[in-house]
Amino acid sequence: MTTLADLTERLQQSHQRTAETPLFNPVFQLSLDLSRMLESGELSLEDCAAIIAELECAALGQRAERLRNMVAPVGRDANVAALEECLTEPTFAAFADRWGSPQLHAVFTAHPTFLMTPAQTDAVAAAAAAGEGVEPDCVIGERPQVTLAYEHGQAMHAIANAQVARDTLNAALLDHARKSWPDEWLAMKPLPFRFASWVGYDMDGRTDITWSNSIGFRLAEKVERLSLYCDALAKIDPAHPLLNELKPATNYAEERAADFAGDLSDPAALSVAANRLTASDPRKLLSLAPYIERLEQEAAETDDAARAVALKTLAASMRADGLGMGWIHFRVNAKQLNNAIRRKLDPTGAIDLASKGAIVHIRRAIEQVKPHRSNFGALAIESSTAIRQFLAMAQILAHVDADAPIRMLIAECEEPATILAALYFAKLFGIEDKVDISPLFETETALEHGGRFVDALLAEEIYRDYAKVRGRVAIQTGFSDAGRFVGQIPASLAIERLQGRLAEAMAEHEMEGVAALIFNTHGESMGRGAHPSSLEDRLNWPLSPWAKRRFARAGIMLEPEVSFQGGDGYLWFSTPELALATLTRIACIRPAHTDPDAPKDLFYRRTDLSLDFYRAIKEHQREHLESRTYSRAVTAFGLGLLNSTGSRVSRRQSDLSADREMSLRQIRAIPHNAILQQLGYPVNVIAGIGHAAEGNYxxxxxxLQDSERGRQLVRLVRASNALASVKTVAAHGELFNSAYWASRPYRGTESHLTSACEKLAEYLVKDDRVGVFRRLASRLRVDALKLHRLLDLIPDEDPTANREEKRRMIGVLQALRLALLQHMFIRAVSVPVFSRANDVSRDDVLEMVFTLRVDEALAQLRRAYPTSFPKITDFQLDEPTDYPEGEDHGYEAIRRDFIDPIETAYALSLRISTAIANIFGAHG
Structure with a gap:
């Protein structure tokens, strides 16, 4: 049983035993079989590595197939033809109106989801583009250190591919207009997509991004975008006169980017860099408006149709992106803004920001504030994170790009006063006409009271005046903490109601001339708001047709915005071909539009059923969240099941003793979801659906069958449930079962493990994790029985492709990892007690291994058992000695037999984690 085929067959045989013994666990039984082989020498870690490599490539193949199914066709000609079929507008006015405003704003965010190595990403992209599988011997490649600079580089690569794809679409749109309306087409200004990024500007939950990082990134983006503009113009005409202006501007921006790439902590160094950037220079370019006008004019004057289309395509790119790779989003936490406004207006802390008095106080301050000048010195000495962000925005608008507006996202925003505080600082630094202030709704409190929030905010005349100047009301709805603390389906339905309430509030306050920009932030997995069934479902799940109709009927223009997050999200844009396919599918779906006259979905008419359904799921999810059982199970291994996938830390610091009491709030949302995948059951997606239908199946x-929203909900649940396994959840708990370890060498079956198993059994006799996992599995099983009873009554309109193959792959991967973890436990408990480093606690090391803080455990073991240390023969001394009596040669053997195998087994277990995540379709 040393091949993948052998393991798959053995797992299938074990599954058959569940019919006669329902409590039998096929996954854990296979892990025991593998563990016995590992400990007897019948199976080596090298053999395991070979099987894992085969499964890794198969998982990458599954991911490539899923991506292709979402975006196919991939070829350029096929996508241009597909776009042409979507161009059905009867008049030029209708055509220009539809394609002259963004169908979608795409934001390239960078939370820790850089799961795959560059080689794996390339393999998936190539297979998806070609419609072929990943080669069985595909190169996995080294996992790079995911730094902020790495994330930024990856984001820019994805955006660059998206820009190329958008140029292709714009050229096709312009060519269609030219052929259809030859006398009007030159008035066309296509803008089907707009791109943005918060990589390098997102300060929520991190303190490692300095203001100089943000300025440096923005300057680097300016260099890259100007270079791309030059390349595009040179392709039209290598001797174009505008190149004589754009190339020097590019060189100037490159010099300034270099200035801000260094260490600016010294005031003298900062002064030099700042003075160079703020000084007048003929090469200093702050606006592309004159260039856009000249390109448009030249297009109108030329008789060469191809040249005219190319010139207008370049002008469209400039109009969309400005002097950067896209627009930028700064993000801070509401607490940071609240602290800043208190320091400025309420140093004694007398004002409650949740009160109406606070709004009156801040409103008066906004009315009275006079714009302040600022410079880089003010930015350097500012201690408040929130104020520092506004100062940085002011410098970017003054000295990098004067045209492109900047988004200010405010996380955990629960009070309208916080938005007014942001408006105060924007006005204080004279940038309120260039900054879109956007509250983020994702906590349970924010979602529950979001309707009252937008009512109160829009009731403020000073805010409405600001929104009219900007031309939009911007909000952000998040599926991260919402999906974790409310449950993914209740969160989606609560967000939908909030969006509908925003439409009502804007209509009530006569904001028809103002657009609603709704930024739905989510990841790529089904646990964070991205529907896995189709691209259409992905776009309609966070912003439903029901919500869109509310805006359409109110006469309010809608600007939908979504995130493509980290390495998972950038995969859609990993090549120009995939980027074109992605954007073409989105353009044809038309996410910004809906039919206002469509009949009302039954889900919203039968609120007697749907609201009770929503509330029951939400309550069930809350019970899990508040349950000590759930929290302990999710945190049982700490974060040790996961690879490091980003530059932002995944957990807050805690000491070893605190691990047993780790709160879910110590783990960020993405790792939380990722752990659920690794444990085998996406609780925050599936749990509660069956319970909510009980008594009324x-x-x-x-x-659910008669409602489109209901069918969409069911598709999400089925896709998640198809990969879920309660048995796998239970199997993880058996690792901590004292009785299991005591029984393994029973009757002499594994007598060579008697000592190690006895120590493990004795150590784990008081461990709570076996009971925790059993209780959680029981709760999930009861709910799953109810879910299956409900699903049996609803036709499966979109069966998951290769469902059983995927489940078997996951089962084998889980069994392999459980066997490797057992190997690590046995090796850890077998390490000799005595060592030179007598300050090392053996129990601490064991607990580190059991919670998979393996790197820390290995560091302690290597310190306890060094293989290189001073020897008496190192010294050339005349005086003889009889002590020590012999050399200590035992530590090399300890390294070889205990420490190195733990390291190897853990590295293999992390490769398994990657493969499991790829089958799920994303990390967390």
Whole structure:
């Protein structure tokens, strides 16, 4: 049983035993089989590595197939033809109106989801583009250190591919207009997509991004975008006169970017860099408006149709992106803004920001504030994170790009006063006409009270005046903490209601001339708001047709915005071909538009059923969240099941003793979701659906079947449930079962493990994790029985492709990892007690291994058992000695037999984590 085929067959055989013994666990049984082989020498870690490599490539193949199914066709000609079929507008006015405003704003965010190595990403992209599988011997490649600079570079690469794809679409749109309306087409200004990024500007939850990082990144983006403009113009005409202006501007920006790439902590160094950037220079370019006008004019004057289209395509790029790779999003936490406004207006802390008095106080301050000048010195000495962000924005608008507006996202925003505080600082530094202030709704409190929030905010005349100047009301709805603390489906439905309430509030306050920009931030996995069934479902799940109709009927223009997050999200844009396919599918879906006259979905008419359904799921999810059982299970291994996938830390610091009491709030949302994948059951997606239908299965099933929103919900649940396994959850708990370890060498079956198993059994006799996992598995099983009863009443309209193959792959991977973890436990408990480093606690090391803080454990073991240390023969001394009596040769053997195998087994377990995540389709 040393091949993948052998393991798969053995797992299938074990599954058959569940019919006669329901409590039998096939996954854990296979892990025991593998563990016995490992400990007897029948199976080596090298053999495991070979099997894992085969599964890794198969998982990458599954991911490539899923990506292709979402965006196919991939070829350029096929996508240009597909776009042409979507161009059905009867008049030029209708055509220009549809394609002259963004169908979608795409934001390239960078939370820790850089799961795959560059080689793996390339393999998936190539397979998806070609419609082929990943080669069985595909190169996995080294995992790079994911720094902020790495994330930024990856974001810019994805955006660059998206820009190339958008140019292709714009050229096709312009060519269509030229052929269809030859006398009007030159008035066309296509803008089907707009791109943005917060990589390097997102300060929520991190303190490692300095203001100089943000300025440096923005200057580097300016260099890259100007270079691309030059390249595009040179392709049109290598001797174009505008190149004589754009190339020097590029060189100037490159010099300034170099200035800000260094260490600016010294005031003298900062002064030099700042003075160079702020000084007048003929090469200093702050606006592309004159260049856009000249390109448009030249296009109108030329008789060469191809040249005219190319010139207008370049002008469209400039109009969309400005002097950067896209627009930028700064992000801070509401607490940071609240602290800043208190320091400025309420140093004694007398004002409650949740009160109406606070709004009156801040409103008066906004009315009275006079714009302040600022410079880089003010930025350097500012201690408040929130104020520092506004100062940085002021410098970017003054000295980098004067045209492109900047988004200010405010996380955990629960009070309208916080938005007014942001408006105060924007006005204080004279940038309120260039900054879109956007509250983020994702906590349970924010979602529950979001309707009252937008009512109160829009009731403020000073805010409405600001929004009219900007031309939009911007909000952000998040599926990160919302999905974790409310549950993914209740969060989506709560966000939908909030969006509908925003439409009502804007209409009530006569904001028809102002657009609603709704930024739905989510990841790529089903646990963070990205629907896995199709690209259409992905776009309609966070911003439903029901919500869009509310805006359409109110006469409010909608600007939908979504995130493509980290390495998972950038995969959609990993090549120009995939980027074109992605944007073409989105353009044809038309996410910014809806039919206002469409009949009302039954889900919203039968609120007697749907609201109770929503509330029951939400309550069930809350019970899990508040349950000590759930929290202990999710944190049982700490974060040790996961690879490091980003530059932002995944957990807050805690000492070893605190691990047993780790709160879910110590783990960020993405790792939380990722752990659920690794444990085998996406609780925050599936749990509660069955419970909510109990007692009313037939009527609830009929509602879900007859409603498009209901069917979409069911597709999400089925896709998640198809990869879920309660048995796998239970199997993880058996690792900590004292009785299991005591029984392994029973009757002499594994007598060579008697000592190690006895020590493990004795150590784990008081461990709570076996009971925790059993209780959680029981709760999940009861709910799953109810879910299956509901799903049996609803036709499966979109069966998951290769469902059983995927489940078997996950089962084998889980069994392999459980066997490797057992190997690590046995090796750890077998390490000799005595060592030179007598300050090392053996129990601490064991607990580190059991919670998979393996790197720390290995560091302690290597310190305890060094293989290189001073020897008496190192010294050339005349005086003889009889002590020590012999050399200590034992530590090399300890390294070889205990420490190195733990390291190897853990590295293999992390490769398994990557493969499991790829089958799920994303990290967390």
């Amino acid at each position: 037939e009527e609830m099933a009929q509602l």
